[in-house]
Amino acid sequence: MSTKTENQALEALFEPKSIAIVGASEDASRMGGGLIMRFLDLHEFSGTVYPVNPKYESVNGLTCFPSLADIPDSVDLAVLSVPAKIVRQTVEALEPGHVKCFLIITSGFGELGEEGKRLERELMDLIRSKGGRAVGPNSVGSINLWNGAVPSITQLLDRKDVEPGNVALASQSGAVGAAILTEAERQGIGTGHFVSSGNEADLEFSDYARYLVDDGQVGIIGGYVESIRKGEGFIDVSRAALEAGKPLIVLKVGKSDAGAIAAQSHTGALVGSDAVAQAVFDSSGVLRAADGDQFIDFMKVFNKTPASHGKRIALVSHSGGAGVLAADAATEAGLNVAALPEELRAKVAEILPDYAGFNNPLDATGPMVFRPDILAECLRIFLTSDHYDAAVLSVKLIWRNGLELIEELTKLHADVDKPFAVSWVAPHENAMEAIRKAPFPVFSDPARAARNIAARLLYDDRLRVLLADPRPSRDVEPGVAGEAPLGNVENQKAVLEAYGVRLPREMVAATIDEAEEFRAALDSAVAVKIASPDIAHRTEIGGVVTDVRGEDELAVACDTVNNNARRHHPDARIEGVLVQEMVNGGLEVLIGVKRDPVFGPMIVFGPGGTLVELIGDVNMLPCPVSEAVAYRLLDGSVLGPLFKGFRGSGPLDLKALASTIARVSWLAADRPEIAELDLNPVAVLGDGDGCVAVDYKFTVGD
Template structure:
């Protein structure tokens, strides 16, 4: 290991890197590189990496910004295959810094050298005690070996994360801070960790993804390897996205698209550092995901039971009633208990020898609860009595029910936590946090059962013609197989009357203009027109209103459409996301779209099965299934329209967005009533 820019001062950045490598127990050879060539921290130093007597496996570059490129060239010339650039001052600063960073990336690519950074806080292979970092967190805590891995763009955030995790007793396999990601990014780190035998759980923190498809593949690889990925993606708001852009030198992608892709690929998005640690700790300790989302609760406090029930409602867990056999057995053991779920054993439980564990045994033996949570108040503060009264009986309980998980909630000291963790039992001091973590783990399990698998769309790539009006957009969608009514573009009132007579009354008239998207705002729509005189009058009124409100607009004519009544209004859409490509949106349509924001987003291409899964996440789908006795609507027609729109988006990469609103779904069939297509 060569440290280019090593310092004899162990508290300077270059000295800190060398100090941590020496103190961590790393057994490899260290080569400090400093222009002085003097001895550094008791080790022989070299003026240049070119003077080192052998080829290092890795070079850590921690010289001033202006010297990094030269140091990198020397490392490559020496034959080093891996570099970690800790120095900042590149793409995150300005265009000049970006240009230098791009040259460095090109140098590495041409030489077949892999680079982490620049602007990285380094990497830690905890298993081999390789701490290539200058993080000040290591002054206070050193990560211990374990089965959790961390990949993070932000080194400071990552350091805070593994520092907090270490204080909690969590152990790590590998930690990498990718920084500006000129070469290795978080997606590649996840891909590597998915195949790493020492890693069971992956935590990832990112601000943006430079290659959405690469991230998607990495997440799917981890899911197929049965390795949960808990992600904290910042930049949710416009303000957060702007901060992410200035911090990493890259723009944050569409946040809803990230949510959709994480769900499709089996990952879980944590909303806070605390939640990320809770979920990783839970799964790392149990070594698996819950077998189902059923939770049994034992508590000596009725209030705690209510808190857990509330958290179950927030997290998707269920609390099935205590089976009758369990009730009967429970009341024989604890006649004072409230034999339900939650099982309230009251404070009287303390008078029954091993009463808590015996009650847990009855719950597990007579129910299908995948996990049982036991609230032990402050029992964990007395390690001596806890070991005899709880730890050993719980170990025996786990041996009798190896397929079930037990979670303990108690105020505790670290000694108690470590004792239970050794037998696969996580310890929380907050019942709500424990329940939410269990809900997250159950969510991951459910997502693994429905992973995204790219389907082959009926691709017929071709250039998309002019679609700058509703009439042209509908024509393109009709050609793609969507259910578009037989509208007619009329150039004058006589043509409009002829079209209305041919299709039958009542009809709808709409202005057609490339400059007018929101037609109602300029008086460009007439509904329920029932005869020829009405058509002529509506044409005059529409044209007069449009000329008054949009005097410069080009008018292509009047669109005559059949008046379709009844049915449920939905919205279908496409957003060609800059990170992940075409995303399909479905939800409550018409005037309800902006009001309720009841929508679901899913990656293209779609299969009918994935289209139905997306619909299941929309509350308005209940209306389609026959709400309160209403006739059910044609779900098959809606699903077909979604798949056709997905294929359309895949066939035309120049599409920026599509808005079909509303799409009316009737008892038989569906109809596109309005559409807007935006091209690049």
């Protein structure tokens, strides 16, 4: 939830009426205040600019103040481009409320180690005590090209003709962000907003994204992300972007150990588990780019195509080979390269040679390189039909008629409300600027064009699914029993049952006599397990004996698990033995919880027992999760056919399993001391018979 000072600071950052430049000068040859002064003038910032530097009486014809505190009026945005020690002195001298937002270009804080982090924390505390918020430190600035508020040292601003667009970019690396900004502009992608978040000692990626979601000039939000500091905030803003119809595209680095270490040293923050981050992206509709090229490709295809309504793609080329490349890439990405219907075949046959390849891909043949109008008409026939949802046109070496092709496709883009992309290999120089400005995306390779159109179509398909998913709603009330301490097995059992998790009939017995009394009352085979909060893997140490029948077998089983536990874990706390009714039949699945330091509790579910290692296909989601989402994911998993009934077996109780997953997710969300929880196996019984958590293990933290 955004605070009042946060909202004021972000508005002051992107829509400032006044900007103070601490460290201002007339020397624009070096990075710093002089360069920022030049850029503000070049891009015609209409607000008030206050140069601050005790060395000068005026800068660029403006009165220069000796200190920030000497400015008589309140200031929306103060840009600090001075040595680190002067940054603190500058802020200390201010009256509370004098500055809403501090943009700290200066480096030499948290990125330098523990001492730097201490200085950074003290500076943030000081800024907050003055009623302000901070961007950075170690930022290269911010840009709003729509209003000329460009207090940044990014070199792209040295050009006055940079045009704004509906893309916004937030980057934790100033250099990478500036490079992406520049390359995107070179490819005709207009970026209206940019912020280099630096060390994120105060405001961080989720804060900027939240503001940009609500900005009417922003249609696409991109982020270069090394570490996510506020997991819950990131999830919230991802959902907000989803509901606003604004794609959130991230280039999240730190997948490898080496990359994670480098990212941590760069930003001074934990990178966290990449698998968990990917699970959050998948469940929140975030589009993740693999590298910088794909990041820009994604921005281009979303910037220059409308939303789609299906996954059927038509492929057109004047080269059979190019069509094959596009078809392979589209199929591999998950699109439907649907066969060419007879009615469309008849239409394109009227304008193509008899020897054309009337399939999908459509091979219009080489001579069509001289007939851009016919190539565009083929695309029009497909896109105005009900048979295809998108298209890719692959051309190459069109030199003489390149501008004509762009003109024809621009008309098509205006007439149809379906996405299409063009693969154009080796265009002539005279077409390059027109390609850059084209309202449709152009790529240099057929497979690349197909993959990027696939990204558009698959995102739109996933968007529809995620928006249809209900928000998690609490349908479990554990009461007082659910608040019991989790330090012993009996309490753990009580808490699970309070949350509606069905367990086998069981008891922790302190003596053989207690164990036998319970077994006899069950009148069925039992499992005997060592009861200890300190032993995580009972099976591996011989702490479990199954299918125990009769008093004699029970006595032997109790001795066995106790002796094995003492031998392998001599210091473990032993509470007795857990005597549990045997659950026979059903499908074994896993339900687990792991608390991530960034995103909090994550629930995991998929194949259980030994199947999890063989099959994989495990789902991971942030807690809590709704029963409907759990049901959808399970139904669409590799286990789906088994739940429905497979080779003579009856259907299983998928609804009960989905309900149990939702209930466990609420348990994890409610009890922050749960570091890990494994319910494995959970036996899913026949339809209407429910599911039973046969075994469970809590790992309790602080």
